[in-house]
Every structure is written in structure tokens, then in C-alpha cells.
Amino acid sequence: xxxxxxxxxxxxxxxxxxxxxxxxxxxxxxxxxxxxxxxxxxxxxxxxxxxxxxxxxxxxxxxxxxxxxxxxxxxxxxxxxxxxxxxxxxxxxxxxxxxxxxxxxxxxxxxxxxxxxxxxxxxxxxxxxxxxxxxxxxxxxxxxxxxxxxxxxxxxxxxxxxxxxxxxxxxxxxxxxxxxxxxxxxxxxxxxxxxxxxxxxxxxxxxxxxxxxxxxxxxxxxxxxxxxxxxxxxxxxxxxxxxxxxxxxxxxxxxxxxxxxxxxxxxxxxxxxxxxxxxxxxxxxxxxxxxxxxxxxxxxxxxxxxxxxxxxxxxxxxxxxxxxxxxxxxxxxxxxxxxxxxxxxxxxxxxxxxxxxxxxxxxxxxxxxxxxxxxxxxxxxxxxxxxxxxxxxxxxxxxxxxxxxxxxxxxxxxxxxxxxxxxxxxxxxxxxxxxxxxxxxxxxxxxxxxxxxxxxxxxxxxxxxxxxxxxxxxxxxxxxxxxxxxxxxxxxxxxxxxxxxxxxxxxxxxxxxxxxxxxxxxxxxxxxxxxxxxxxxxxxxxxxxxxxxxxxxxxxxxxxxxxxxxxxxxxxxxxxxxxxxxxxxxxxxxxxxxxxxxxxxxxxxxxxxxxxxxxxxxx
Amino acid sequence: xxxxxxxxxxxxxxxxxxxxxxxxxxxxxxxxxxxxxxxxxxxxxxxxxxxxxxxxxxxxxxxxxxxxxxxxxxxxxxxxxxxxxxxxxxxxxxxxxxxxxxxxxxxxxxxxxxxxxxxxxxxxxxxxxxxxxxxxxxxxxxxxxxxxxxxxxxxxxxxxxxxxxxxxxxxxxxxxxxxxxxxxxxxxxxxxxxxxxxxxxxxxxxxxx
Ligand SMILES: Cc1ncc(C[n+]2csc(CCOP(=O)(O)OP(=O)(O)O)c2C)c(N)n1
Numbered sequence: 001x002x003x004x005x006x007x008x009x010x011x012x013x014x015x016x017x018x019x020x021x022x023x024x025x026x027x028x029x030x031x032x033x034x035x036x037x038x039x040x041x042x043x044x045x046x047x048x049x050x051x052x053x054x055x056x057x058x059x060x061x062x063x064x065x066x067x068x069x070x071x072x073x074x075x076x077x078x079x080x081x082x083x084x085x086x087x088x089x090x091x092x093x094x095x096x097x098x099x100x101x102x103x104x105x106x107x108x109x110x111x112x113x114x115x116x117x118x119x120x121x122x123x124x125x126x127x128x129x130x131x132x133x134x135x136x137x138x139x140x141x142x143x144x145x146x147x148x149x150x151x152x153x154x155x156x157x158x159x160x161x162x163x164x165x166x167x168x169x170x171x172x173x174x175x176x177x178x179x180x181x182x183x184x185x186x187x188x189x190x191x192x193x194x195x196x197x198x199x200x201x202x203x204x205x206x207x208x209x210x211x212x213x214x215x216x217x218x219x220x221x222x223x224x225x226x227x228x229x230x231x232x233x234x235x236x237x238x239x240x241x242x243x244x245x246x247x248x249x250x251x252x253x254x255x256x257x258x259x260x261x262x263x264x265x266x267x268x269x270x271x272x273x274x275x276x277x278x279x280x281x282x283x284x285x286x287x288x289x290x291x292x293x294x295x296x297x298x299x300x301x302x303x304x305x306x307x308x309x310x311x312x313x314x315x316x317x318x319x320x321x322x323x324x325x326x327x328x329x330x331x332x333x334x335x336x337x338x339x340x341x342x343x344x345x346x347x348x349x350x351x352x353x354x355x356x357x358x359x360x361x362x363x364x365x366x367x368x369x370x371x372x373x374x375x376x377x378x379x380x381x382x383x384x385x386x387x388x389x390x391x392x393x394x395x396x397x398x399x400x401x402x403x404x405x406x407x408x409x410x411x412x413x414x415x416x417x418x419x420x421x422x423x424x425x426x427x428x429x430x431x432x433x434x435x436x437x438x439x440x441x442x443x444x445x446x447x448x449x450x451x452x453x454x455x456x457x458x459x460x461x462x463x464x465x466x467x468x469x470x471x472x473x474x475x476x477x478x479x480x481x482x483x484x485x486x487x488x489x490x491x492x493x494x495x496x497x498x499x500x501x502x503x504x505x506x507x508x509x510x511x512x513x514x515x516x517x518x519x520x521x522x523x524x525x526x527x528x529x530x531x532x533x534x535x536x537x538x539x540x541x542x543x544x545x546x547x548x549x550x551x552x553x554x555x556x557x558x559x560x561x562x563x564x565x566x567x568x569x570x571x572x573x574x575x576x577x578x579x580x581x582x583x584x585x586x587x588x589x590x591x592x593x594x595x596x597x598x599x600x601x602x603x604x605x606x607x608x609x610x611x612x613x614x615x616x617x618x619x
Numbered sequence: 620x621x622x623x624x625x626x627x628x629x630x631x632x633x634x635x636x637x638x639x640x641x642x643x644x645x646x647x648x649x650x651x652x653x654x655x656x657x658x659x660x661x662x663x664x665x666x667x668x669x670x671x672x673x674x675x676x677x678x679x680x681x682x683x684x685x686x687x688x689x690x691x692x693x694x695x696x697x698x699x700x701x702x703x704x705x706x707x708x709x710x711x712x713x714x715x716x717x718x719x720x721x722x723x724x725x726x727x728x729x730x731x732x733x734x735x736x737x738x739x740x741x742x743x744x745x746x747x748x749x750x751x752x753x754x755x756x757x758x759x760x761x762x763x764x765x766x767x768x769x770x771x772x773x774x775x776x777x778x779x780x781x782x783x784x785x786x787x788x789x790x791x792x793x794x795x796x797x798x799x800x801x802x803x804x805x806x807x808x809x810x811x812x813x814x815x816x817x818x819x820x821x822x823x824x825x826x827x828x
Contacts, residue, residue, distance in 0.1 A: 162670065163673070166670075166673070166674060166677055167677060167681050171724045174669070174670070191724070223724055225666070225724055225725065225726065225727050226724055305624075305626060309632070312635055313633070313635055324643075332639055332641065332642075332643045333638050333639050333640065333641070334635075334638065334639070335639060335643070337635045337636075337637035337638050337639055337645065338635050338636070338637040338645075339645075340645075347722070348718050348721070348722075349715065349718035349719050349721070349722050351718075352642075352643070352711055352714065352715075353715060354643055355639070355643035356639070356642060356643040356644040356645070356711070358645075404625075404626045404627070405624070405625070405626040406624075406625070407624075408622060408623055408624055408625070409623055409624070410622060410623030600624050601624060610629075610632060610634060610635065611629040611632075612629070613629060614624040614625070614626060614628070615623075615624065618628055618629055
């Protein structure tokens with residue numbers, strides 16, 4: 001078995017030097033690519049080069065928007081885009097392109113597409129790929145690569161892109177031939193979307209994209225060896241339904257897979273018909289309306305007290321489309337310690353990876369929920385004692401926990417502005433279908449805790465990787481996927497915002513209606529919270545000695561800037577919020593918040609969910 | 620003005636009595652069972668394409684699976700290769716390796732082989748050549764072959780199951796082993812049983828057309 005990429009050593013007369021991608025050489029390459037052919041009889045331009053085949057594959061897949069940055073090795077593909085109707089958004093940084101494509105995929109449900117050149121362009125995508133990978137977001141990356149003959153020679157802007165990205169993609173391809181490159185793109189697109197979604201990548205050597213071909217790409221389909229399960233086996237479903245029916249304290253744990261599989265309606269029907277409380281993971285926020293009587297909201301490290309009480313005390317858990325991440329489970333030993341676990345997932349490898357599944361159900365989330373729904377109906381018809389009154393006491397217990405541990409924050413007079421209030425004020429001023437994106441840190445937790453999410457695909461955040469800087473570029477991607485009348489807001493931290501704020505240039509250029517609320521505590525607040533809690537207040541490198549004036553900075557980019565002072569009263573805050581939201585274009589609100597505010601409840605890392613703390617003195 | 624987060628403190632709340640072990644399995648508090656590691660062989664039929672072995676070895680290292688050996692070679696079907704892994708993991712770990720391997724797009728099928736599988740490995744070892752007759756005797760005892768014999772060194776090959784190879788190496792130590800190279804195990808299911816699920820279909824596709 002050959003372990004080499006198909007490489008041919010450079011011929012003696014072939015330039016294997018940095019000059020390979022000088023302007024001169026690039027011009028020569030471009031000249032060798034045939035000019036766009038006139039349209040044929042059918043009205044479609046026939047494919048003449050590898051690049052055109054790549055673009056055709058994207059068109060066939062239904063792609064509308066691409067996010068990327070130009071460069072030497074990807075130029076042939078950009079040249080082919082020149083003649084297409086695809087809209088390309090030039091981002092300020094490839095990480096921005098990846099997050100934008102990722103968010104586009106989350107909001108639209110279809111893979112978002114990002115492009116980058118070889119070497120540094122490709123490596124700049126890596127964070128975004130890793131992010132999409134841990135969150136199973138559908139996304140495809142197309143990267144330029146040095147010509148095949150130079151691969152392996154440490155050529156100018158060469159990086160082993162397939163090697164580097166292999167651990168952070170669902171699958172990646174090294175395109176070796178102009179005749180098949182379009183097929184590879186089609187397959188990568190199909191794979192990103194089917195089964196458990198995830199990012200895929202196609203690495204495109206310049207000679208392959210420049211190469212002549214008349215081969216129209218096949219309609220993209222997944223390879224023969226990829227066969228995600230659809231329906232769970234009947235006996236397994238019956239056994240699982242039995243376990244749920246005979247439980248006294250069942251909960252549903254909805255994971256992000258519920259949204260990915262478009263199974264929110266099935267979830268809602270199932271939960272409401274049987275009256276089972278619903279807890280969500282962070283990626284599943286929005287899968288079940290948070291204002292519903294049965295909603296226990298998000299569980300885990302910064303989940304609600306009542307969600308964590310419900311999962312700690314349940315005796316049966318119907319977990320759908322979750323990978324039991326440690327931020328959700330806390331210490332595995334104490335996770336739902338009395339529960340029989342029914343775990344439905346489309347990825348067999350998630351079954352019993354972190355938490356043992358007593359009843360594994362392999363299949364599509366929507367299909368499996370329906371299967372269990374029907375099996376439970378039979379079960380309950382057979383067991384006459386199980387009437388609509390079943391689980392009343394448990395539901396009451398869950399409601400009591402909601403009363404006992406309401407989500408709230410203290411606002412004593414004369415204290416500086418609370419971040420939670422800003423989140424609530426924006427929620428109050430916007431429609432239900434508003435999309436919220438975030439950076440990573442305390443602000444992210446306040447944005448999930450104090451906003452009432454009622455619809456899927458309105459919560460866009462970096463869960464598994466926890467990538468600071470995710471907020472602004474993801475708001476840009478979300479904006480392109482959102483309906484025109486849907487609002488997009490971003491809650492960012494001052495630290496997170498500083499990581500990718502160059503994308504403001506893109507928001508201004510494209511005149512995107514996005515409002516960024518920087519919850520400014522002049523610190524990387526989440527780190528500071530941990531230092532105070534677990535490192536005796538030794539605040540090493542967590543407080544910013546100086547922070548830019550974000551209002552002026554926004555204006556410098558050409559966006560609208562606003563400031564909220566920590567001493568402003570509530571009506572002043574609300575006024576700025578509505579003014580910023582009302583501005584039709586990108587705006588940034590620099591909201592100076594109480595720098596001492598911390599995120600609670602909190603389950604200390606690896607602790608027991610039921611032992612969440614409500615304040616620092618309980619740590 | 621609101622109050623902030625209220626409610627009983629952690630130690631005032633009711634606590635569940637159950638527990639799980641590190642593998643997430645619910646355990647009886649009296650017998651806190653931790654599954655023991657076991658040694659087993661997984662066989663994977665994979666597409667013969669560039670980068671597949673790199674994907675598999677990368678998967679193994681980044682997920683920290685405990686691999687004893689990994690061998691690979693093409694099959695009679697030029698489209699496929701067989702990868703044989705000997706792993707030492709507790710039961711849930713064995714299943715994880717199997718499922719994660721199965722997820723690699725180029726893996727056609729993968730299966731854990733039973734204890735009765737036919738397993739072989741090869742060692743080539745080089746000993747000092749001062750006592751050629753004695754070396755020869757040991758080589759014969761282990762059904763080995765002499766590959767090279769010179770005035771100073773003798774190189775032999777031994778094949779067999781893991782135990783036999785271990786024993787043979789021990790026996791050759793008396794002469795002073797200068798160097799050795801060992802392949803790791805390769806294996807097939809015994810008798811008419813197909814080694815992995817897809818084998819029969821693949822076999823027919825190649826041999827009946
Ligand atoms: C790229 C990256 N680097 C470092 C971290 C570690 N980290 C997690 S939260 C956090 C603080 C975030 O600060 P900020 O964005 O200002 O948000 P705040 O917590 O203050 O709301 C840091 C540094 C990270 N998550 N991502």
C-alpha cells in the first residue's frame with residue numbers, strides 16, 4: 001500500500017523555487033488556462049479545465065455563497081468563479097472564512113463553503129475546521145496546493161494540508177487529476193452533509209485546477225463504504241421503549257444532532273405527548289422551546305440548576321444526538337448515576353464512547369424518535385396503569401426545581417451594569433427568530449443563559465472547541481444564510497472580539513446588518529473567574545491593562561459605533577440597544593459591564609452536575 | 620432589584636446514591652468493577668489508496684489506543700489491503716477502536732477475530748557466529764531457516780505464533796543477539812469463516828467476473 005501522495009519529483013527544468021508563484025509565473029499559468037468558452041447549445045458552459053469542473057460541482061450542489069481569501073495556488077479556481085453566478089465574500093482572514101462558512105452551515109443546514117490558498121491560507125483554516133469538526137457542522141473547504149510535481153519539495157507556500165487537516169475533518173481529498181477533481185468536490189460536499197455532518201476538505205494542486213478536461217462532474221454522492229444507519233432495529237426500539245415506560249423519572253436529553261437531523265418537530269411531539277421533561281446540551285439550544293412548560297433548558301457546566309438536578313436524579317434518559325461531552329457530563333462517575341441510558345445516534349462510534357449506553361439505537365434522530373414514540377404508544381396501551389397521569393409527580397419535582405433555582409442575577413443599587421441585563425434587553429428588543437452568535441467566555445454563557453431561545457438554528461456558537469474570535473465571522477456567515485427580515489446579533493467578549501475584529505471590514509464592505517454587543521469587562525473574564533475560583537485570585541495575564549475604544553474603532557472601519565457606560569441606567573441602555581439594532585448596517589456596541597460579575601451556576605470541571613455552585617463561596 | 624441565584628447549597632441538596640465507573644457503566648456501589656484489559660486482534664479490509672495507512676495510524680495515536688502491533692499488506696484483490704491490529708484495551712476500548720476504524724471512509728469492513736484465528740508473525744534475527752552448529756540446532760528446533768551465515772554473524776528467520784517467537788528469541792539469546800526485526804502479527808479467521816464481513820462479496824466480485 002502506497003503511503004505517498006501521488007508525487008513526481010520536479011523535473012530538472014521545472015522551477016522548484018520560490019519564484020514558482022511570482023506574478024510572472026502566475027500570469028503564465030493563467031494564460032495556459034483556456035479562456036471561458038462560449039455557452040453551448042444547452043445554455044450551460046462546457047467544462048474545459050479542472051477549475052471549471054470544481055465550480056460546476058459547487059453549482060450542481062446548490063451552493064450560493066463562498067467565503068474565502070485569494071492566493072497563488074487557488075487563483076485558477078477564483079478565475080473560474082469569475083464566470084459563475086456564485087457569490088464570493090472576500091474575508092479578512094481565512095479563519096474568518098472558515099467560521100463564516102461554519103455558521104452558514106449551522107443556520108442553513110447545508111454545507112457552507114470556504115476557500116483558501118495553499119500553505120498559510122490552508123493552515124489559517126485549521127482552527128475553523130477543528131471547530132466545525134467537534135460540533136459536527138456541515139462545511140467544505142477548498143484549498144489551493146502547489147503543483148503536483150512540487151509536492152513534497154518544501155516549495156513556496158507548500159504545507160501538507162491533507163496531513164495537517166486529517167484529524168480535524170470528516171474526510172479530506174488530495175485531487176490528483178483534472179478529470180476527477182469535480183467528482184471529488186461533489187463527493188466531499190455530499191459527505192459533509194450526509195449522516196453525521198462535518199467538515200470535509202479538497203486540496204487542489206495548481207496543475208490539476210489548471211489542467212484541461214472536458215469531464216463534467218458527476219452529481220455528488222457519498223462513497224460506497226459510507227452507509228449511515230437510517231432506522232434503528234425493531235427489537236432494540238422495543239427494549240428502549242420498555243425501559244422508558246417502566247421508569248419513574250425519565251428525561252429527554254436532546255443533543256445538537258436533533259437540530260442537524262431536522263428532528264425538532266419529532267422531539268416536541270414526543271415530549272409533549274408523553275409529558276417528559278426535556279434537557280438540552282449547548283449545541284441543542286433552540287431544539288426545544290425554552291418557554292415551554294417541559295423545558296429544563298441547558299445542562300452541564302454552566303447549565304441551569306434545574307436541568308442539572310433533572311439529569312442527576314432521572315432514572316431513565318432518552319439521549320438523542322449527543323456525544324456526552326465532558327462539559328455536559330461533568331465527572332462521568334456522577335453523570336445521571338441512576339439512569340438507564342437509551343442513546344440514539346447516527347454515529348455508531350458515539351455509542352458508549354463516554355457514557356455507557358444500556359439501550360443503543362442507531363439511526364437518524366427524527367426516525368428514531370418516531371420509532372420510540374410509536375413503540376411507547378404500544379407499550380402504554382398494553383400497560384393500562386400507564387395513563388396520562390404517569391410521571392406527574394416527576395414533572396412536579398422538575399417544576400419545583402425551576403422555582404428553587406431560577407436563573408437570576410443580583411442588581412443592587414449603585415452597582416455597575418450587569419451583562420445579563422444587556423442580554424435580556426437585546427432579547428426583549430428583537431423578534432423570536434433573531435440569530436445570536438458569540439465568542440467564547442463569560443459573555444457566551446450569559447448569552448445562552450439569559451436569552452430565551454425558541455427556535456432551532458438561532459443559536460450559533462463554538463461549543464466543542466471553544467474558539468475565541470468565533471463571534472463576528474460567524475455573524476457574517478449567519479447573515480448570508482438568514483432570511484432578509486431575520487436579525488443577526490453577536491455577543492462578544494472584549495478578548496474574543498480582539499481576535500477577529502478585522503472582519504468588520506468585510507461587514508462594512510458588504511453592508512451587512514449585524515449588531516455586535518461587546519460585553520466589555522476589560523479582561524479575559526472567564527479565565528479571571530477560574531483564577532479567582534481555583535488559583536487563589538492570582539490573575540496572571542487575564543486583565544487587560546489597556547483596551548481600545550471599540551466605538552471609535554468601529555467608526556474607523558466604517559461601521560457605526562456606540563458606547564454604554566457601566567453607570568448608565570436601564571433606560572439609557574435600552575435606548576442605545578434599540579438605536580444600534582435600528583441601524584441598517586454593521587454596528588458595534590461597546591458595553592462596559594460590571595467587571596466583577598461571574599458566571600453561575602457552575603459545575604466545577606469534572607465535578608458532579610447536581611453539585612453546581614451558585615456563588616464563589618460555594619466553590 | 621432582584622436577588623441573584625438562590626436555592627439550597629450543594630451539600631443541602633438530595634444526592635443520588637448511584638455511581639458509574641470510568642467507562643460510564645453504572646456500578647453496584649459494593650462492587651466497583653473496572654473492566655480488565657485484554658489482548659485481541661482486529662482485522663480491517665481497507666481500500667488500497669494513498670494515505671489510508673496514515674489515516675489509520677493517526678487515528679490510533681490521537682485517540683491513545685493501546686496498539687501492540689499493526690501490519691498491512693495488499694490482498695489478492697488489487698483494490699484492497701488488509702490491516703491487522705493487535706490491541707490491548709478493556710472491552711469498551713476494543714469496541715471503540717473497532718467503531719472508530721469503521722468510520723474511516725476507506726475502511727470497507729472491520730472485525731475482531733476470535734481466539735481460534737490463525738495468527739502468525741515473523742522474526743529475522745542476527746546472532747554472533749562463533750558456534751554455528753549450536754545456532755543451527757536451535758534454528759531447526761524452531762523450524763526456522765538460515766538466511767545468511769558468515770564467519771562472524773548468522774541470520775535466521777522464524778515464523779509462528781507470538782509465543783513461539785518469544786520462546787525462540789529467548790533460546791537464541793545464549794549466542795548473543797546483535798539485532799532483530801519482528802513483523803507483528805497478521806491473521807485470518809479459521810476455516811470457512813470470512814475474516815471480515817465484506818470479504819465474501821469482494822471475493823466473488825473479483826473471482827466470478
Ligand atoms: C482561541 C482561544 N484562546 C484562548 C482561549 C481560552 N479562553 C477561554 S475563555 C477566555 C476568556 C475570553 O475572554 P473574553 O472574550 O473577553 O470574554 P469574557 O470571558 O470576558 O466574557 C479565554 C482566554 C480560548 N477559548 N480560545
